[in-house]
Amino acid sequence: MNIENILQTAIIGAIKQLYGADVTTSQITLQKTKKEFKGHYTLVTFPLLKISKKNPEQTAQEIGSYLAEKSPVIAEYNVIKGFLNLTIASEVWLNLLQNINTQPYFGFTPVADDAPLFMVEYSSPNTNKPLHLGHIRNNLLGHSLCKVLAANGKRVVKTNIVNDRGIHICKSMLAWQKWGNDETPQSSGKKGDHLIGEYYVLFDKKYKEELAKLQASGLSKEQAEEQSALMQEAREMLRQWEANDAQTVNLWKMMNGWVYAGFDETYDKLGVSFDKIYYESQTYLAGKDEVLRGVDEGIFVRREDGSVWADLTQEGLDEKILLRSDGTSVYMTQDIGTAKLRFDDYPIHTMIYVVGNEQNYHFQVLSILLDKLGFEFGKGLVHFSYGMVELPEGKMKSREGTVVDADDLMAEMIDTARETSQELGKLDGISAEEADEIATMIGLGALKYFILKVDPKKNMTFNPKESIDFNGNTGPFIQYTHARIKSVLRKAEEQGISVPETLESDIALSEKEESLVQLLAEFPDIVKQAGDEYNVSLIGNYIYDLAKEFNQFYHDFSILKEENTSLRDFRLVLSKNVASTIQKGMKLFGIEVPERM
RNA sequence: GGUCGGGUAGCUCAGCUGGAUAGAGCAACAGCCUUCUAAGCUGUGGGUCAAGGGUUCGAAUCCCUUCCUGAUCACCA
Numbered sequence: 001m002n003i004e005n006i007l008q009t010a011i012i013g014a015i016k017q018l019y020g021a022d023v024t025t026s027q028i029t030l031q032k033t034k035k036e037f038k039g040h041y042t043l044v045t046f047p048l049l050k051i052s053k054k055n056p057e058q059t060a061q062e063i064g065s066y067l068a069e070k071s072p073v074i075a076e077y078n079v080i081k082g083f084l085n086l087t088i089a090s091e092v093w094l095n096l097l098q099n100i101n102t103q104p105y106f107g108f109t110p111v112a113d114d115a116p117l118f119m120v121e122y123s124s125p126n127t128n129k130p131l132h133l134g135h136i137r138n139n140l141l142g143h144s145l146c147k148v149l150a151a152n153g154k155r156v157v158k159t160n161i162v163n164d165r166g167i168h169i170c171k172s173m174l175a176w177q178k179w180g181n182d183e184t185p186q187s188s189g190k191k192g193d194h195l196i197g198e199y200y201v202l203f204d205k206k207y208k209e210e211l212a213k214l215q216a217s218g219l220s221k222e223q224a225e226e227q228s229a230l231m232q233e234a235r236e237m238l239r240q241w242e243a244n245d246a247q248t249v250n251l252w253k254m255m256n257g258w259v260y261a262g263f264d265e266t267y268d269k270l271g272v273s274f275d276k277i278y279y280e281s282q283t284y285l286a287g288k289d290e291v292l293r294g295v296d297e298g299i300f301v302r303r304e305d306g307s308v309w310a311d312l313t314q315e316g317l318d319e320k321i322l323l324r325s326d327g328t329s330v331y332m333t334q335d336i337g338t339a340k341l342r343f344d345d346y347p348i349h350t351m352i353y354v355v356g357n358e359q360n361y362h363f364q365v366l367s368i369l370l371d372k373l374g375f376e377f378g379k380g381l382v383h384f385s386y387g388m389v390e391l392p393e394g395k396m397k398s399r400e401g402t403v404v405d406a407d408d409l410m411a412e413m414i415d416t417a418r419e420t421s422q423e424l425g426k427l428d429g430i431s432a433e434e435a436d437e438i439a440t441m442i443g444l445g446a447l448k449y450f451i452l453k454v455d456p457k458k459n460m461t462f463n464p465k466e467s468i469d470f471n472g473n474t475g476p477f478i479q480y481t482h483a484r485i486k487s488v489l490r491k492a493e494e495q496g497i498s499v500p501e502t503l504e505s506d507i508a509l510s511e512k513e514e515s516l517v518q519l520l521a522e523f524p525d526i527v528k529q530a531g532d533e534y535n536v537s538l539i540g541n542y543i544y545d546l547a548k549e550f551n552q553f554y555h556d557f558s559i560l561k562e563e564n565t566s567l568r569d570f571r572l573v574l575s576k577n578v579a580s581t582i583q584k585g586m587k588l589f590g591i592e593v594p595e596r597m
Numbered sequence: 598g599g600u601c602g603g604g605u606a607g608c609u610c611a612g613c614u615g616g617a618u619a620g621a622g623c624a625a626c627a628g629c630c631u632u633c634u635a636a637g638c639u640g641u642g643g644g645u646c647a648a649g650g651g652u653u654c655g656a657a658u659c660c661c662u663u664c665c666u667g668a669u670c671a672c673c674a
Binding site: 330357458 | 608611634667670
């Protein structure tokens with residue numbers, strides 16, 4: 001039910017009656033009336049002048065007076081220049097509220113078993129770095145997107161792809177092996193992902209020291225990089241991992257376990273979750289197979305050095321490498337493999353990737369490649385691209401240590417919420433647990449609202465100070481308003497004032513309005529669908545006059561008296577459009593809509 | 598250089614399937630706590646919607662050109 005739709009239909013009917021022209025909803029420009037004028041909705045008449053062949057004021061005047069007289073929805077109107085301001089009848093609002101009040105999940109479309117399945121990939125962490133501010137934006141966008149889709153009746157599978165293999169993983173493994181002294185999350189009290197992150201940084205530090213030493217001994221930068229013992233060891237470790245060496249794989253499993261425990265904690269705190277997690281260590285080989293199939297089928301080409309390429313120059317793009325000359329896979333290969341596994345697992349209608357805009361090109365290519373490989377969904381994949389999160393001082397740079405850690409940030413938000421609440425005396429007389437709960441709600445609410453209120457595709461500036469300022473357009477302000485509303489209701493209840501079961505208007509319905517309600521009330525038992533048309537048999541004399549009146553208002557609502565029937569039994573043929581209007585009208589007046597409509 | 602974004606108040610952002618005098622919040626200033634939660638409310642000031650051209654009755658919104666800015670164009674992920 002939607003007031004704008006009801007209005008549009010009423011206006012279309014009015015135009016048909018007044019000017020004999022059929023217009024579509026797209027020609028009806030409705031907007032909310034500006035606050036300085038009286039009315040709820042405003043019809044812009046300029047697009048209709050060709051039809052009315054009158055000037056804007058006259059057109060507005062005619063439509064307005066027609067609606068005010070004929071439509072029960074419109075209480076009054078006024079015309080200012082070419083703008084027709086319409087005031088919706090109080091009964092309509094009351095019925096709307098009534099209807100909302102009876103629906104526990106107003107606005108939600110129930111998810112049918114055969115609804116289109118949307119798979120949404122988000123988060124996509126790297127196992128050697130803890131989550132940071134950029135991931136927070138990703139997770140919040142991804143999770144919200146899933147909720148929006150589900151609310152709109154889609155089946156949703158939330159998925160995550162974990163980048164758990166490759167040379168970078170070996171770096172942190174090697175550093176831990178060399179300098180870790182068997183440190184574990186338990187022994188150190190550190191969160192697993194942070195612990196691994198430290199060893200990844202440590203590797204980089206030691207590697208740079210080694211390079212500096214080598215360069216000091218007279219080697220060029222390239223020579224130093226080549227001779228680095230550390231890097232050679234890391235490469236060797238990757239080879240062992242790929243060869244499934246038991247010791248290496250066990251180390252990998254153990255350290256990954258620490259990281260996942262850490263991630264789970266962060267996800268939990270942030271309030272996001274996944275239905276299915278994929279790991280690149282399990283998908284990259286499938287990608288390789290797909291690429292090789294592409295070579296066999298002549299979609300891709302193998303060069304002399306053994307590397308495999310896709311030629312996308314036809315599509316206006318470059319050539320793209322899919323397998324290195326040593327046969328190992330690249331990022332794109334893995335994404336192809338992951339897509340393959342996913343579509344083997346689920347009947348996916350649409351695949352959505354929530355990934356930063358620095359990968360716009362990657363997904364443009366992926367879409368084409370999947371399409372070439374014969375994946376139906378390839379063409380329609382959606383890259384839900386979002387901009388970077390910058391700091392007031394500029395971009396986050398891991399080298400400069402300006403990366404905002406997700407856990408630290410959440411903790412800081414919660415602490416600040418607690419401190420502010422305490423200062424304001426809001427936590428007086430509240431238990432420590434409850435105070436914690438409130439601080440968490442407010443702190444994380446502030447963070448989430450601050451991130452989500454910005455257009456995803458834009459780069460945004462995250463100002464920690466400002467986000468913690470609980471004034472203005474912020475999450476805490478909304479929470480505060482909600483708390484006040486609840487408080488008013490609570491106090492009203494204490495005084496014995498309660499919201500009535502049914503909302504009643506103190507304005508009496510006009511005769512005609514009552515007639516329409518009655519007419520609508522008759523429909524549930526008499527509506528029969530026949531193809532695109534709806535046949536409605538109305539029985540009883542008393543309804544005949546009402547039907548005629550209804551017919552007058554809804555032009556394409558024709559009364560056909562069947563040859564072998566008396567006046568007491570006739571049929572209305574409704575177009576789909578009118579049938580849907582009637583459905584809406586019935587909902588509007590709180591009448592149950594039968595299934596078959 | 599090619600491709601794709603972005604440019605709206607001092608700051609952070611809405612508005613962009615064309616409609617009335619371009620809106621919020623922050624910051625600034627002036628008021629409002631014995632009565633519903635002052636984490637609030639009311640008011641004031643603040644704009645060449647990057648620039649120029651075009652389409653239209655009407656352009657922040659659509660088209661073209663230019664300028665500024667970001668991302669990307671790796672046998673990295």
